[in-house]
Amino acid sequence: MEELRRRILEAGRVESDLVIVDSFLNHRTDPALMSNVGEWLAERLGDFDLVLTAEASGIPAAFSTARAAGVDFIYAKKQNRQLDPDLHFIRQVSSPTKGGKTWITIRKELLGVGRDIVVVDDFLSRGRTAEALGEMIEESGNRLAGFGFVIEKTFTGGRSLLEKHGWKIESAAIIESIESGRIAIA
Amino acid sequence: MEELRRRILEAGRVESDLVIVDSFLNHRTDPALMSNVGEWLAERLGDFDLVLTAEASGIPAAFSTARAAGVDFIYAKKQNRQLDPDLHFIRQVSSPTKGGKTWITIRKELLGVGRDIVVVDDFLSRGRTAEALGEMIEESGNRLAGFGFVIEKTFTGGRSLLEKHGWKIESAAIIESIESGRIAIA
Numbered sequence: 001m002e003e004l005r006r007r008i009l010e011a012g013r014v015e016s017d018l019v020i021v022d023s024f025l026n027h028r029t030d031p032a033l034m035s036n037v038g039e040w041l042a043e044r045l046g047d048f049d050l051v052l053t054a055e056a057s058g059i060p061a062a063f064s065t066a067r068a069a070g071v072d073f074i075y076a077k078k079q080n081r082q083l084d085p086d087l088h089f090i091r092q093v094s095s096p097t098k099g100g101k102t103w104i105t106i107r108k109e110l111l112g113v114g115r116d117i118v119v120v121d122d123f124l125s126r127g128r129t130a131e132a133l134g135e136m137i138e139e140s141g142n143r144l145a146g147f148g149f150v151i152e153k154t155f156t157g158g159r160s161l162l163e164k165h166g167w168k169i170e171s172a173a174i175i176e177s178i179e180s181g182r183i184a185i186a
Numbered sequence: 187m188e189e190l191r192r193r194i195l196e197a198g199r200v201e202s203d204l205v206i207v208d209s210f211l212n213h214r215t216d217p218a219l220m221s222n223v224g225e226w227l228a229e230r231l232g233d234f235d236l237v238l239t240a241e242a243s244g245i246p247a248a249f250s251t252a253r254a255a256g257v258d259f260i261y262a263k264k265q266n267r268q269l270d271p272d273l274h275f276i277r278q279v280s281s282p283t284k285g286g287k288t289w290i291t292i293r294k295e296l297l298g299v300g301r302d303i304v305v306v307d308d309f310l311s312r313g314r315t316a317e318a319l320g321e322m323i324e325e326s327g328n329r330l331a332g333f334g335f336v337i338e339k340t341f342t343g344g345r346s347l348l349e350k351h352g353w354k355i356e357s358a359a360i361i362e363s364i365e366s367g368r369i370a371i372a
Binding site for chain 2 (some may be wrong): 022024025027028029030031032034035055056059061063066067070072073074075077080100106107110
């Protein structure tokens, strides 16, 4: 994923502890680059039946990974109100970028049971959304087959949070530090 | 787009005047179907430099259309607060599915100037979001080269709202009526 690393270093902007890559990933998106990332993640994650992500910024990576593997993807919806828990899997998470709390929901019927599902997202940072998606898969009677991220930040605790569950993680690019506004990539 | 019409009739659910296609389009998504829709829309829309949509449900169609044309796409963000108008194009719209008002925003620097831009979205219904995106393109000093929709409902006023501006519209599937819970496709 040399091209992805190059793009992060060229176009990434640092705002406090956030890396903003909105010129090719999560506001303006380069579909050719994302297709390459999706192929890379699909190969690393092995066999799976479905991809799960959360709206909105996870959708391009989930689309690309699912397309490469020939399977569907689901994007969990973010709601400002709680839906019927008989019909939906629901978790409450806080958003570090937008602020406030939100409910992430998946309509149960769409997820099915007994499948191997991977979670794909644009960023692994604190890992709260990823953990919630992983728990929803396990609650649903499906198997969590791993996590794939476009960019992982190693210094914000996300990997250790997910590894406590025994979950497998693949990241196409790894940011090891941000010091004085400079991004260091593994 | 015979396959798309068949999927709408097989899997679409009617809830009052809404057609819910969340099993293959806008909650669970079939990337192979969406790639076909994107190729169809890209061919119909002709030459363009960039695709614009709004998060989150427009992203799969925008991704596919942009990928087919070899260009980037931008998804306008939905915010619950107003951003700095010096840095962002901003419109306030109401959401018929989620309720309430929201600000849709595009960071100005990402849009550039002097390009041919198409707007792509999952549904043309009342057309308010599409109109807002079209106005933002014209405000930005770019040219609006047309609209592409996965599904158009002809009985909710969206087409006439956009045609008042003289804008061109392509839709991969057209729903002409919903009567007694039955969907009729053109």
